[in-house]
Amino acid sequence: MNSRAYVPTDTAWYLISLRPSGQHDGLRRAAARCGARTVAVSPWRLQARDDAATRDQLRLAQACDRLVFTSPAAAAAAARLMPLGQLQAGSLVAVGQGTARALRRRGAGVVAAPARMDSEGLLALPAMGDLHGKRVALVTAPGGRGMIAAQVQARGAQLLRVDVYERVPLQVPASLWSRLQALDAPSVLAVSSGEALERVLPQVPPALRRRWQQQPLVAASARLAEQATTLGFTRVQVAAGPLPGQLASAARNALFPPDAP
The missing domain is CATH 3.40.50.10090 (Rossmann fold)
Structure with a gap:
């Protein structure tokens, strides 16, 4: 039918x-x-951050082995702070296809994204497998996605959290x-x-x-x-x-x- x-x-x-x-x-x-x-x-409403501390954190993230974007809003907020084309190809990971599209629209190159668009799907990607000794930046907002942060650290990576926007209740x-x-x-x-x-x-x-x-x-x-x-x-x-x-x-x-x- x-x-x-x-x-x-x-x-x-x-x-x-x-x-x-x-x-x-x-x-x-x-x-x-x-x-x-x-x-x-x-x-809540989403509010992008635009301050020196956030810009500094995002610049540090550029040197990380993986940059994990947790939402289209994270991609949009980060793009306001720096050209995403500057981010190294092969290091970008998105939680889902919507986030990957938001990154590409804003100049990012190759983006890995799971077919299963949630935290579990992202953590199952090959790019997120062997993280021992690597540096991983989580580009996100305060709260949420706690599973990703915990698993990244449990896999032996050094985590840098970059909160580029916030949820205003x-x-x-x-x-x-x-x-x-x-x-x-x-x-x-x-x-x-x-x-x-x-x-x-x-x-x-x-x-x-x-x-x-x-x-x-x-x-x-x-x-x-x-x-x-x-x-x-x-x-x-x-x-x-x-x-x-x-x-x-x-x-x-x-x-x-x-x-x-």
């Missing part, structure tokens, strides 16, 4: 996005292709919670960041939180799915990856299974 055929054209549904403020467009377009409207619930407005409580069609929560989920949940009104925990949630990885389950979500599914199209397709399938009549 064609994957689009089982989505009723007269049925509206919603995809709830926990992306940072101003970063929902990709997921919104993907959701629209799947017949959904998107409600943006941002736990946001308070979700009461009007948005009211809108979510009044949704007139089924909804699915899309999660590509465990930190985002943990940041938002304490703000959710109790009745809405219970509803969320009983409705479908699609996670970008098995690790995030396990985290969501521990937080009380009972209908958790793992998407093929963290890309907008993968999350939106998984969300659609959660509501309208392909084998449904």
Whole structure:
């Protein structure tokens, strides 16, 4: 059966996005292709750093054996501080294809990226295998990706952390919670960041939180799915990856299974 055929054209549904403020467009377009409207619930906004200390750290990173970029935002923030074409070819590693594309668009050369776009996939790359005695720069933001830092050091590398941007927490407005409580069609929560989920949940009104925990949630990885389950979500599914199209397709399938009549 064609994957689009089982989505009723007269049925509206919603995809709830926990992306940072101003970063929902990709997921919104993907959701629209799947017949959904998107409600943006941002736990934070991203703010690039532009100070002498960060520039100095990034210059030190140029001499490292590996430069690991953890997100497209890290690539964009780093590019504001120095031309990425200066980074040595063969040393660049991205957590996923989206990050790799962001690096290439900004002048980077060869970038290694895993097919499995998460921390585990990155750590399984050949470039991240034998790190004993090497220097590895992690280009990222404070918090998150703790597994990468821990494993890099456990493999015998010297770690240099370069925080090129930061997440500025946001308070979700009461009007948005009211809108979510009044949704007139089924909804699915899309999660590509465990930190985002943990940041938002304490703000959710109790009745809405219970509803969320009983409705479908699609996670970008098995690790995030396990985290969501521990937080009380009972209908958790793992998407093929963290890309907008993968999350939106998984969300659609959660509501309208392909084998449904």
